[in-house]
Amino acid sequence: MTDEPLKRFIPVTSISSGTIESVVPDVFSYTNQVVNLFFVKVNPSSSEWVLVDAGMPRSGDEIMKAARDLFGENTCPKAIVLTHGHFDHVGGLGDLLSEWDVPVYAHALELPFLTGVQNYPEPDPTVEGGMVAKMSKMFPNQAIDLSGKVQMVPENGHVPELPDWKWIHTPGHSPGHISLFRVADRTLIAGDAFVTVRQDELYKVLTQKKEITGPPRYLTTDWKAAKQSVKTLAELEPETAVTGHGMPVFGEELKAGLKDLAAQFDQIAVPSHGKYVDGDKH
Ligand SMILES: [Zn+2]
Ligand SMILES: [Zn+2]
Numbered sequence: 001m002t003d004e005p006l007k008r009f010i011p012v013t014s015i016s017s018g019t020i021e022s023v024v025p026d027v028f029s030y031t032n033q034v035v036n037l038f039f040v041k042v043n044p045s046s047s048e049w050v051l052v053d054a055g056m057p058r059s060g061d062e063i064m065k066a067a068r069d070l071f072g073e074n075t076c077p078k079a080i081v082l083t084h085g086h087f088d089h090v091g092g093l094g095d096l097l098s099e100w101d102v103p104v105y106a107h108a109l110e111l112p113f114l115t116g117v118q119n120y121p122e123p124d125p126t127v128e129g130g131m132v133a134k135m136s137k138m139f140p141n142q143a144i145d146l147s148g149k150v151q152m153v154p155e156n157g158h159v160p161e162l163p164d165w166k167w168i169h170t171p172g173h174s175p176g177h178i179s180l181f182r183v184a185d186r187t188l189i190a191g192d193a194f195v196t197v198r199q200d201e202l203y204k205v206l207t208q209k210k211e212i213t214g215p216p217r218y219l220t221t222d223w224k225a226a227k228q229s230v231k232t233l234a235e236l237e238p239e240t241a242v243t244g245h246g247m248p249v250f251g252e253e254l255k256a257g258l259k260d261l262a263a264q265f266d267q268i269a270v271p272s273h274g275k276y277v278d279g280d281k282h
Contacts, residue, residue, distance in 0.1 A: 002116070003094030005142035006057040006087055012132065016208050016247070020066055023248045024187050024240055030066045032059045034132075034205050035088040036244055038189055039070055040180075042078065042161060050161050051077045051096075052180065052189055053089040053244065057140070060095025078161040081153070082106040083191025084174040085113040086120065086219055087140045089244060097149055105160050107169060108152040110176030116145030120174070123218040127274035131202035136218035153178065170233060172226025173215035179229075181236055188238035192216055193229045194261060194269075196246030210247050212257030214269020221276045227265040234262040 016031040023029050026041035032055040042048040049071060055063055067075050079102055083089060093104070104114075112118035120143070123136035159165040159180055167178045170193040180189040192215045198204040199216040215226055237255060242248045249257065261268055271277055 003090075003144045003146075005140040005144060006091050006094065008140070009058045010056060010087075010138065012135065012202075012205065014206055014208050018062075020070065021248065023242055024185060027187060027189075027242070028070060029242050029248060030063070032056050032062060032092075034199075034245060036242060036246075037063065037089075038242060039067065039077075040162060040165075040189075043164070047071060047075075048078050048161075049075075050159075051080045053083055053191070054080060054096060055092040056088050057091035058095075060092035060099075063092045063096060064099060076100045077102055080104045081159060081162075081167075081180070082110065082114070082150075083179065083189070083193075083244065084177040085110050085144070086174060086192070089191070090114070090144060093144070093146065097146070103160070104146055104150040105153045106150055107167075107176030107178050109171070110174060110178075111150065111152060113143045113174075113176075114145075114150045115147045116143050119143050120219070121221050121276070124275040125218065127200070127217045127271045127277075130198075130200055130204075132205055132216075133200040133218045135202075139219075168232065168236075170229035172222045172224070172229045173220045175222075177229070179233060181238070186237065186239040188233065188236065188241040190233060190241055190243045192219075192244040193226070193233060194258070195243040196241075196249050199245045205245070208247055210249070212249060212254070212261050214261065214265060216245065217269075217271050217274065223270045223277060226269070227262075230258070230265055230269070231262045234258040 028039040038052040120141040157166040
């Protein structure tokens with residue numbers, strides 16, 4: 001296994017970094033620098049849990065500490081599920097997997113980037129947006145190699161170890177991006193299919209100013225698919241949503257924001273120029 005591309009600390013942060021929030025009683029959102037990851041209990045009364053996403057490069061120790069704070073010493077997840085394989089969602093995996101001998105799951109279309117077969121396209125620092133978009137050229141896009149550890153999520157939509165959840169293919173931001181949804185209380189873990197902060201703009205990232213918006217622009221390569229994915233998620237009418245970046249959103253604010261984003265995706269989400277945007281908007 002190698003996570004060599006992810007050894008370098010990336011100096012970006014937000015006011016939320018280091019905080020744990022109980023979003024619904026059995027889902028905890030943890031903010032590591034500028035990205036969120038999630039501790040999801042197998043059921044509300046269980047001490048067993050699954051980790052969803054794995055933070056920024058060099059975050060392994062911090063994630064393990066947060067897990068101990070929540071679940072006690074020597075805790076270990078049943079599995080790790082990845083919404084997608086970008087550097088800011090898999091950064092802690094190398095260290096985590098040397099402590100925790102657990103399976104990692106991702107969508108089949110994401111596996112080439114997680115098994116050393118294919119690099120992600122390079123981030124687009126020219127995409128309009130602020131400082132973070134410009135900084136994105138320092139973001140690693142190289143594949144990591146988790147061969148032997150990572151496997152695909154079951155095709156039937158079940159989420160391993162989380163019987164009340166299902167996964168939904170929400171490509172666009174990356175080819176094998178998935179979101180996790182629990183019908184019972186309409187809780188959604190949307191990864192980067194949409195986010196609740198303008199991730200491209202440094203000031204808004206720093207202050208975590210809440211705004212339901214499209215996927216981070218500098219890494220999104222298929223805007224047509226991204227738009228369809230937001231529609232799919234809006235149709236679920238979630239009550240609670242957590243995303244890869246930004247604060248949790250609830251109730252009417254969520255439903256209205258997601259509906260607007262789906263209806264005006266081209267205006268709100270799609271940059272007017274950039275490497276991965278073709279001339280006419282979809
Ligand atoms: Zn991403
Ligand atoms: Zn992200």
